[in-house]
Amino acid sequence: MIQDKGPWKKYIGKTEKNHRKIFGVDMVMLAEKYGTPLYILFDDIIRENYNKYQESLEIEYKNHLICYAVKANTSYYVLNLLAKLGAGVDVSSEYELELALNAGIPAEKIRANGNCKSDAYLEECIKKGIVISVDPEEELKIINTIAQESGISAKINLRLSGFPVKHITSRAISTSSDWSKFGIDIKRANSVFQKVLDLDMLVPNGLMVHLGSQITDINAYYIVLDNLIHLSKEAQKIGFDINEIDLGGGLGIPYFDEKDWDQIKRKIKNTRNENYSWANEFIGYEYNSELNDLEWIGEELSIEYTPDIFIQKLLNENFSENKTFREKLEEIGSPRFVIEPGRSIVGNAGVTIAKICHVSKTPRGENIIHVDIGVNSHTFGTAVPEQLHKIEIANYIEEGEHFETFVAGNLCFTGDLLCRIKNKLIRKPFRGDYLLFYDTGAYSDFFSSNANSFPRTAKAVVSKDGSHRLMVRREKMSEIFNREVEWDLDNRKD
Ligand SMILES: Cc1ncc(COP(=O)(O)O)c(C=O)c1O
Structure with missing residues (x-):
């Protein structure tokens, strides 16, 4: 095309x-x-995308941090460029961490993710004062022990999942619903808050969630945010500090405009007649017995939001109890608002x-x-x-x-x-x-x-x-x- x-x-x-x-x-x-094959990156587009996030957050919510998700395009050049723009990063291994530090990202702007962190990775984070997203719950005691051995307390966010969202993107990249290898089940959140307070080397810093990738429906964010704000209030009641809410990444990009994408989906649905997909598979569809029809359950490859519009809508639209997310953040003390965009910066x-x-x-x-x-x-x-x-x-x-x-x-x-x-x-x-x-x-x-x-x-x-x-x-x-x-x-x- x-x-x-x-x-x-x-x-x-x-x-x-x-x-x-x-x-x-x-x-x-x-x-x-x-030579071919060759990836070609346009650094001015990366700058433009980052600035859209940065400029809109500057207006809408001053207390923020943009942490580029290193995994989206793991490149020293990109990290260097973003470091100069003032970005932080989300890393998922000690290797990504090392590259980010080499590229000049300050430790306080790094968020350490991963569902299988090594002792060496955790130790490095603790020593450098990097906020760790705890995932899964079993990691709490391990972090506490490593912190004791290092003689330095560990700053932690709890990564949560099990939110009531469904088909918000395709299965392999959906990370916050009830079937996810990531995060701590929200139903366990209250007892986990207490568990953190009982472990003497853990310093609670906030809550974190990453919905998934190529998310195009802002309502999914609202559902998750509503739960996060509610849980933050529960946490604060028992003395678990909420210094930040980390909303992860996930915002999608438009691979196609809406009209073309709708047409593509229609053709896949009709593939038995049109031979449109590989082996005539209904890629992205699932049979729904209630509808007695195929239902689209994959990710959407078309989206109406750019990063700036997304931020404006996210913070300013009423999403429950007639309140905006900004007002809800104010209710819990205006914590730092962290986002971890990857695809929407480099895609x-x-x-x-x-x-x-x-x-x-x-x-x-x-x-x-x-x-x-x-x-x-x-x-x-x-x-x-x-x-x-x-x-x-x-x-x-x-x-x-x-x-x-x-x-x-x-x-x-x-x-x-x-x-x-x-x-x-x-x-x-x-x-x-x-x-x-x-x-x-x-x-x-x-x-x-x-x-x-x-x-x-x-x-x-x-x-x-x-x-x-x-x-x-x-x-x-x-x-x-x-x-x-x-x-x-x-x-x-x-
Ligand atoms: C914890 C975390 N944060 C941020 C991201 C970035 O997501 P995206 O590239 O969709 O913005 C990912 C990607 O999987 C992730 O796992």
């Missing part, structure tokens, strides 16, 4: 050779200079470019194009379960006969489809063409690996002034195999 609308419209153009350019930079030139700040190797047909007769990047380097299963992004041929943008196609990666397994739903190109592609995937700045390399011994993908960064440089190198042969002790001894050349 050509990018003639949506957020990209203002950044894109064409070169004289009919190549896609973004911020004046020829994407094909970048692919040829740095629409990146594209991926790959090279087309073959244009063929499945045995069933469907068009399928094969590209030189695998699903492991393209949001596999987590971020956009349908693997659906807007795509276009980047090297010769000339409208011809439209071409509906599946996109397969280069890995040796059938699930390696970069798009399990048919996607549309404005002309037939050929071997050697470049394929551009839009909005791939978040979670593209979350599951990145050396499957089939391919090197992990390089990242380049492009700025508004048209400058560009390599940000992350592609792995060399020696880097792929050097963990093999004998290979290293026998073959290492560099």
